[in-house]
Amino acid sequence: xxxxxxxxxxxxxxALATIVAQTDRAGGKISIAxxxxxxxxxxxxxESALTLxxxxxxxxxxxxxxxxxxxxxxxxxLQGVSVLLAGQGQFIPFDAPAPQYATVxxxxxxxxxxxxxxRYGRLRDYLIGSAIVLADGSxxxxxxxxxxxxxxYDMSRLYVGSFGTLGILVQANFKTxxxxxxxxxxxxxxxxxxxxxxxxxxxxxxVPPSAAFWIDGFHNAIDGDDGDEGRVAVLLDGSEALxxxxxxxxxxxxxxxxxxxxxxxxxxxRESFQRIVDAYVANxxxxxxxxxxxxxxxxxxxxxxQAHELARRYGLRTETIVDALNGDVVLRxxxxxxxxxxxxxESFDDAMHxxxxxxxxxxxxxxxxxHLDAWGEAPAAVERMRALKARxxxxxxxxxxxxxxxx
Amino acid sequence: MLRERLIDALGTDGVKTExxxxxxxxxxxxxxxxxxxxxxxxxxxxxxxxxxxxxxxxGEPIVARGAGTGLCGGAVPAAGxxxxxxxxxxxxxxxxxxxxxxxxxxxxxxxxxxRRVAADGLFYAPxxxxxxxxxxxxxxxxxxxxxxxxxxxxxxxxxxxLEIVDxxxxxxxxxxxxxxxxxxxxxxxxxxxxxxxxxxxxxxxAQPEAVRVWVAAFDQIEAASEAVSAIVAAGIxxxxxxxxxxxxxxxxxxAFHAGYPTGAAAVLLVESAGFEEDVGAAESAIRAIVxxxxxxxxxxxxxxxxxxxxxxxxxxxxxxxxxxAPNYYTQDVCVPRSKLPAALRAVEAxxxxxxxxxxxxxHAGDGNLHPLLMYDRRDRRQVAAVVLxxxxxxxxxxxxxxxxxxxxGIGWEKRDAMTRVYTTAxxxxxxxxxDVFDPRRRLNPEKIFPSGARCSEVTPP
Numbered sequence: 001x002x003x004x005x006x007x008x009x010x011x012x013x014x015a016l017a018t019i020v021a022q023t024d025r026a027g028g029k030i031s032i033a034x035x036x037x038x039x040x041x042x043x044x045x046x047e048s049a050l051t052l053x054x055x056x057x058x059x060x061x062x063x064x065x066x067x068x069x070x071x072x073x074x075x076x077x078l079q080g081v082s083v084l085l086a087g088q089g090q091f092i093p094f095d096a097p098a099p100q101y102a103t104v105x106x107x108x109x110x111x112x113x114x115x116x117x118x119r120y121g122r123l124r125d126y127l128i129g130s131a132i133v134l135a136d137g138s139x140x141x142x143x144x145x146x147x148x149x150x151x152x153y154d155m156s157r158l159y160v161g162s163f164g165t166l167g168i169l170v171q172a173n174f175k176t177x178x179x180x181x182x183x184x185x186x187x188x189x190x191x192x193x194x195x196x197x198x199x200x201x202x203x204x205x206x207v208p209p210s211a212a213f214w215i216d217g218f219h220n221a222i223d224g225d226d227g228d229e230g231r232v233a234v235l236l237d238g239s240e241a242l243x244x245x246x247x248x249x250x251x252x253x254x255x256x257x258x259x260x261x262x263x264x265x266x267x268x269x270r271e272s273f274q275r276i277v278d279a280y281v282a283n284x285x286x287x288x289x290x291x292x293x294x295x296x297x298x299x300x301x302x303x304x305x306q307a308h309e310l311a312r313r314y315g316l317r318t319e320t321i322v323d324a325l326n327g328d329v330v331l332r333x334x335x336x337x338x339x340x341x342x343x344x345x346e347s348f349d350d351a352m353h354x355x356x357x358x359x360x361x362x363x364x365x366x367x368x369x370x371h372l373d374a375w376g377e378a379p380a381a382v383e384r385m386r387a388l389k390a391r392x393x394x395x396x397x398x399x400x401x402x403x404x405x406x407x
Numbered sequence: 408m409l410r411e412r413l414i415d416a417l418g419t420d421g422v423k424t425e426x427x428x429x430x431x432x433x434x435x436x437x438x439x440x441x442x443x444x445x446x447x448x449x450x451x452x453x454x455x456x457x458x459x460x461x462x463x464x465x466g467e468p469i470v471a472r473g474a475g476t477g478l479c480g481g482a483v484p485a486a487g488x489x490x491x492x493x494x495x496x497x498x499x500x501x502x503x504x505x506x507x508x509x510x511x512x513x514x515x516x517x518x519x520x521x522r523r524v525a526a527d528g529l530f531y532a533p534x535x536x537x538x539x540x541x542x543x544x545x546x547x548x549x550x551x552x553x554x555x556x557x558x559x560x561x562x563x564x565x566x567x568x569l570e571i572v573d574x575x576x577x578x579x580x581x582x583x584x585x586x587x588x589x590x591x592x593x594x595x596x597x598x599x600x601x602x603x604x605x606x607x608x609x610x611x612x613a614q615p616e617a618v619r620v621w622v623a624a625f626d627q628i629e630a631a632s633e634a635v636s637a638i639v640a641a642g643i644x645x646x647x648x649x650x651x652x653x654x655x656x657x658x659x660x661x662a663f664h665a666g667y668p669t670g671a672a673a674v675l676l677v678e679s680a681g682f683e684e685d686v687g688a689a690e691s692a693i694r695a696i697v698x699x700x701x702x703x704x705x706x707x708x709x710x711x712x713x714x715x716x717x718x719x720x721x722x723x724x725x726x727x728x729x730x731x732a733p734n735y736y737t738q739d740v741c742v743p744r745s746k747l748p749a750a751l752r753a754v755e756a757x758x759x760x761x762x763x764x765x766x767x768x769x770h771a772g773d774g775n776l777h778p779l780l781m782y783d784r785r786d787r788r789q790v791a792a793v794v795l796x797x798x799x800x801x802x803x804x805x806x807x808x809x810x811x812x813x814x815x816g817i818g819w820e821k822r823d824a825m826t827r828v829y830t831t832a833x834x835x836x837x838x839x840x841x842d843v844f845d846p847r848r849r850l851n852p853e854k855i856f857p858s859g860a861r862c863s864e865v866t867p868p
Contacts, residue, residue: 007525066640067774089642091469101796111589122583124592126562140836141829146741148561148598148813150550151828152855153837157563157592166588178642205549206616207682216507243682294584296506360586379585384843391839404587 007033007051013073013131013139013170016057019169021137022052024397026149032108032164032399034075034314037098040281040363041110042163042402043374049400054105057170060084063144068205069128069145071173074105090176093120097278105169111161115211115277116235118325120177120250130156132166135393140167141400147175155276164399166392180210180237186250187223188262190214190232195301197257198232202324203297205248205253209325211235213276214301216308217332221279223272230320232259237272279321280330281363288339289345289372290363293329293356299328301389307331310355314348316341331364338366346371353377378405409465413447413489418808421448421495432472432490437480437820438736438784443470443490450495452570452578452605459603460576461618462489466610468849470598473514473545474686478737479812480819481549481598484851491603493544499523500606506792507611508567513544513604520609520635532559535814536722544604550596552814554647554721555678557772561814565610571602574706574845578605593840598816599851601844611867615646615680619690620714623697624671625706628652628755628767634700635771639744643692647678648772654723654731655766655779662727665720666713668704675771676721724768725779731764732781738797740804741813744774754778760799761792775813776804817855818838825857 011015023030029049033039046049057075061076064070065088072081085091095114096107112123129143132155132361142155159169190198193216202212215222216230223233231253236246247264254262265272281290295303304322311318311333321330333348334352335341349372352359357377382405389396389407401407413422423429423446433440444467449455458818462469468488475482484490493514501510502685504527511520517538521530534553535541541551547569553559559565568582569591579602581590632651638648651659651674656667667674675697679689694705708714714863728735732777742750751767758765769777780796782789801811801824811817811824824836834856841848841856 063747064743066636067743068639068642069642069743121560121564123731124589134832134836139837140830141833142836144810144828145743145808146774146810146813147744148552148556148741148770149810150561150776150812150814152553152814152817152825152834153601153808153840154550154563154592155836157589158840160592161587161589166570239685239688242682243689245682245684298505356747358586370783375586379582379587380580381585381590382587384579384590385587387843388840391843392836407587 003052007053009053009056013057013133013223016052016168016170017137017139019052020133020135022302024135024137024395027395029400030398033170034065034103036103037096037099037102038106038110038112038281040361040365041177041374044370046401052168054103054168054170061171062218064145067145068176068206069147069173070176071129071145071171073171074169075103078107085176086179089179091179092115092126092174092176094123094330095277097281099274104172107142108160108168108172109162109164113204114327115323116163119208119210124157126137126174127156127160127172128175130159130169131171131204132159132169135395136168138397143173147172149316152203162374163401165389167398180244182240182266183235183237183273183278184243184247184264184266184267185272186234186262186264188232188254188258188259190230192229194258198254198259199297199324201253201257202234205249207242207249209234209246209250210237211273212324213322214322214324215276218279218321219284222275224345232324233276235269276321283363283365284334287336287341288332288364289331289361289366290330291352291359292362293359294329295329297324299325300324300329304329304331306355307352310351311348314344314351316344316348319379341366375404408539409461410445412461413458414446416461417447417449417454421454425750426611433484434496435475435477435480435482437478437483437818438853439483439819440554441483441485442487443484444487446490446492448492448495452572455491455603455605456576456578458491458575459572463575463849465828466609467854469603470851471548471603473542474516474537474540476541476731477737477818479550479817479821481816481854484759484817485819490654493542496605497674503696507613508529508608508613510606510608511543512606513542515543515570517541517543522612528614530576530614531609532564532565532612536725542608543607547595547604547607547813548597548599549816552770552775554649554770557648557770558644558646559612563592566591566595566699567608567610569594569604569774570606573602573604573852574847584609598818599853600841600855601850617683617686618678618680620674620708620715620717621676621677621690621693622667622704622706622717623677623702623771624668625673625700625702626671628673629674629748629749632771634675634697634702636745636747637700638693641692641696643689645677645689645693645772645848646680647676649676649721650674650765650769650771651676651721651724652765654764655728655768656807657798658727658730658766659720659724661730662743663716663720665716667717671704676717717745721725721768728766728779728781731733732783734782734784736780736782736793736797738776738778738780738800739812739815740809741773741775742804742807742809744772746809748810750776750804754800757796757799757803761796763792763796774809819854822855823857825855
């Protein structure tokens with residue numbers, strides 16, 4: 001999203017806090033930006049607001065590799081953190097799109113849910129401490145550099161997924177885990193007759209994969225020979241011995257499900273997995289919108305098909321990524337050009353939310369984006385969320401109106 | 408009047424106001440207590456809601472209580488009022504084996520959940536040592552840990568959603584899959600100050616196909632703690648990595664004959680669970696490290712019964728110290744894992760200075776220390792010495808970059824220590840959350856937030 005005023009990018013927490021305090025007192029508005037990789041989530045930035053960028057708030061605050069903990073400034077990129085940790089044999093399962101641009105703060109604030117959470121847990125469960133600049137310019141810290149801490153409320157986890165509406169994350173402390181030594185990816189066509197059995201098999205493997213997808217479309221972005229009905233991609237990671245066994249079990253399970261021959265490769269497996277994650281929010285210029293639907297694994301394929309059928313009725317082209325282990329459905333709908341899409345996207349959005357009330361828009365550059373129901377039906381506790389916003393940011397200075405229920 | 412109203416709502420068997428009943432609910436496992444006006448035992452969310460509304464009408468505070476095993480006074484009615492015991496709300500409401508989750512009432516005993524789902528190949532991971540009696544609701548209130556949270560994470564990692572009765576008696580629900588703020592995360596570990604959990608969706612895990620447990624013994628406690636730090640630094644995260652010193656091992660062996668070698672300065676209990684391919688590799692890697700650090704003993708449990716005996720000894724360790732002294736006080740601090748040797752030296756020094764017998768039994772892999780300070784409550788000198796020793800240990804943990812509670816909570820006991828790890832601004836942010844959920848401070852008052860004059864400091868403008 002382009003903004004009217006050039007972003008301000010303070011280099012220190014104090015400088016950022018001063019700007020926030022001044023803006024808040026003056027009745028101004030602030031939009032918060034990191035790497036802009038997830039800026040298709042939520043409602044667009046307010047163009048009249050001051051854009052505050054965390055991109056120059058970088059650097060490692062403490063790298064305690066012997067403790068398996070690390071503290072970084074929020075503007076550091078995911079790739080920056082991951083490369084550093086890889087050199088120490090450690091990792092954090094960020095699994096977010098475009099890690100070379102995505103910032104730690106932005107990824108946390110957006111509450112990004114990666115495909116390996118089934119195996120490694122949510123990103124929020126790696127966050128052991130934080131610092132946040134509140135709307136009044138005060139800096140509040142929570143947690144610390146220990147892996148267990150129940151001193152007071154778990155403020156850090158509350159900030160995860162708060163979309164910058166409670167404050168601006170400026171530092172994140174993580175625990176890390178030993179990096180899996182090896183990775184392997186499987187790609188195969190997934191004919192319709194095999195789909196249901198393949199999904200059931202993937203969900204019950206003795207050694208669960210780290211990620212498993214049914215992918216339909218996304219030809220340019222994702223490897224794998226596409227049949228007419230899509231393909232399956234499975235990521236295994238772990239020790240060599242475990243991978244050997246997991247490979248045998250996966251092959252035989254997919255074989256029994258009738259999935260045709262499988263391509264297996266180790267070199268480039270991680271990159272191939274990352275391209276799938278990148279595709280979650282990849283736009284086709286202004287002519288696409290991508291939705292995310294949360295579901296259970298066993299329901300995910302049927303729900304993806306229903307959404308696909310609905311899009312077809314609107315004459316929209318669809319592409320889907322179904323996360324067979326977590327149940328996420330990612331649906332990208334597109335048309336010939338921006339204008340054609342603009343003619344039908346609002347009515348499709350209504351129909352989509354009738355079918356899937358909780359569907360969220362996660363990527364869109366179309367100008368009609370402001371008319372879409374970006375977050376879907378408000379959660380049951382939305383009034384309490386509004387009260388929380390009012391208590392943290394009474395002047396609605398931070399990212400106002402971009403979040404759930406008009407927060 | 409209050410009593411009659413409560414009886415109208417819950418029936419006579421749901422309300423206790425006799426002095427001998429009230430005295431039972433005056434204490435949890437912390438030393439100090441407070442007397443409630445009434446104790447209620449609701450059977451449903453509706454009844455909890457009714458009690459909260461009545462309490463509000465009478466201006467009485469509310470303290471929710473599970474089994475009362477908390478060690479820092481979290482369930483003590485510090486300001487009197489009404490204690491809501493969840494013990495009659497102990498059902499599993501829904502069991503969804505396919506999606507590995509269950510909806511349970513707060514009074515369900517932790518271990519009962521794992522027992523009930525065992526036949527389906529599942530278990531509930533958080534396993535505080537009190538799990539035979541402590542409740543899921545109480546575990547949620549304190550974000551309870553346990554030995555296995557080294558690899559599985561604490562309670563907050565296993566709660567998928569909550570049903571809550573708020574301070575007005577209204578019911579609301581949260582889910583980690585909801586859009587919007589993660590209220591589930593804010594409520595877990597809030598020690599009953601933001602609402603009363605009336606049911607929870609929790610995550611269940613598949614039982615691991617392979618479980619191995621080993622015991623290593625060292626002649627020096629220093630060598631054992633260095634071995635723990637070295638295991639973590641080598642990038643090995645076992646499922647559990649526990650340590651016990653000679654005082655504790657002697658007590659455990661006398662009480663349970665669990666199978667630990669006596670006479671060593673320190674013993675490590677190591678568990679690796681997962682896939683056959685990985686647990687074997689973990690054994691050789693861990694064994695190499697402990698040998699390098701001078702372990703004089705290494706043995707693997709050969710049978711499930713041996714494993715269970717070792718774990719029963721570990722989880723019964725605190726109780727076993729009854730053979731050493733009539734009373735014990737458990738401190739709970741957590742330090743960065745590489746600081747474990749220094750933290751243990753500080754514990755030893757503090758105990759020596761105040762002439763207190765200390766036993767160490769703790770979650771070493773997490774850096775979470777539990778020094779047990781042994782004393783006789785009838786001896787005033789010993790009581791004073793225990794308080795001083797406990798404070799010195801707290802202080803040294805803070806100096807080492809640690810925290811004032813790893814898993815037991817802040818409760819009543821440690822609320823004034825909060826200002827030692829958090830600034831006024833840090834506490835004010837927590838105060839804002841409290842303002843939204845409990846503006847009148849009627850839910851478990853006198854807990855978590857610092858007392859007295861310091862209270863005004865943490866109330867933001």
